[in-house]
Amino acid sequence: MMRIPRERLPGFKHNLLGILWELFLAGLIIVIGAVISLVVSFFAK
């Protein structure tokens, strides 16, 4: 008989690591915005 793997929701440790990676991505986007703002405003002066 074929064995169907059991669905598992991630545990607390993995949740936390996942959240940290997602915050890293959001932070990266903010850094991109900040760098563009600084560069453009610098050349605008």
Next chain:
Amino acid sequence: MLLLKSRLHDLRIVAYYLGKICIVVGIAMLIPLTLALFLSEFSVVYDFVIGFSVSLIIGYTLLFLYRTEEDLNWMQGMVTVAVSWLIAAFLGAIPLYLSGHFACFLDAFFEAISGFTTTGLSLTQDLDHLSYGHNLWRHLTQFLGGQGIVVFAISFFFSGASGVFRLYVGEARDERVLPNVINTARFIWRVSLSFFLLGSLMLFAVGIIIGLSPGQSLFDAVTLFMAAFDTGGFAPHSQSILYYHSLPYSMALVFLMVLGALNFKLHYELWHNNRGELFRNTEIRTFLSSVFFLFFFMAISLTAGGVYSSANGLMYAGFFQIISAHTGTGFQTISSLQFPVWGDFPLGILIIAMGLGGGLCSTTGGVKMLRVSIIAKALSQDINRMLLPGSTILVKKIHHIKDLVLNERMIRVSLIITFCYILMYIVGALAGAGLGYPLELAFFESTSAAANVGLSVGITSPEMPGLLKLIYIIQMWTGRLEFIAVFILFGFLVAFIKGK
């Protein structure tokens, strides 16, 4: 030839499941009702008691009259979903209308559907004096609608059946995170509630730092989290995020808007420690590239036009608005009347950002990143095919959780949905222009409604024509459900009237 065949029996099954949705909406009203009781807002309590009672009476009447053990088929599932959102908005509008902050019931219905579809366009009058209970309800509609009203119902009130999967798909969720749709729905809520704790705490802390009182900071943190993570865009103050005049507060909201725009399947992968997906996923790459180029050109245009010259101004206004538009949130750090001052080019960039949207299977609206990347890949495949010898076999892949070979069906589906969105943006714009608004502003507002964003150049107001309110309502509803369920509903009704 009409393929759909509808019978009275189908209506009975749809009515039974709609009854369940009514009860779910009614139960959700207990949350603002409890807050109103806690804060001694007794007139508000009555409003929610009435809303709760009407929801339960309608819900249990439908359940009692049309009790069935039969599972939903595809057509019934799609029709149930399409009507569910209208019924939820109708019931959700009752306490809002009773608040006295809306000129008519249509305005309250507009507000409720704007909430449930996570759009964020608002017709509330004198928002700054709206009670805490009603304000919480506005934001709660976004929190429920963001995850999906039916997903909410599935998570807590439905037992396992294949019809549940049809409801889930009808609510514009193309992808299952887990093979079992009930577990998928529960995972979606697990992510949302985890971020609810974290995000509210972060906003509360930043609120205290920028000088808000603890009570206001807590209320604003909870409501703004719901609006930010679910990319809704309602705010507890009429000035939206401009009210806070704070770069740190707006950047904290950027964090939450970006998290809300991520595909729930990506959340799942990252929560399973598959961090490589963060760097390889085509949606993430497309989103990063899009934000980079759109903001780069917008920043140049804003500085060249003399609108902003400092990095601080570009971040606070320009960058924030790009993220707010791209994630489909609709928060504003400038007033609606300032947008036209920016000029046509920045407005055009915001329209593109709104139209593109965020991740598939997220809380955002619009075309969405996966479809954009599929169309871009297909385009590059066609160009390569023209340049290479005819005998060359060209295989293009995209990486979304796993490597996927680009096929005709994926391209066709992406193109059809994209075409429908663009058509809807244009039709809404022409309607706005026909009713006397400048075409570019009407295009902005139409895209904002259809892509469930909520940015406004000032057209959306209680004074706008009733016809335009109706058009925006249809746009918000259709855009949120990504057309299919709405098309099937209309086909069902036509077939029913024709007696097929």
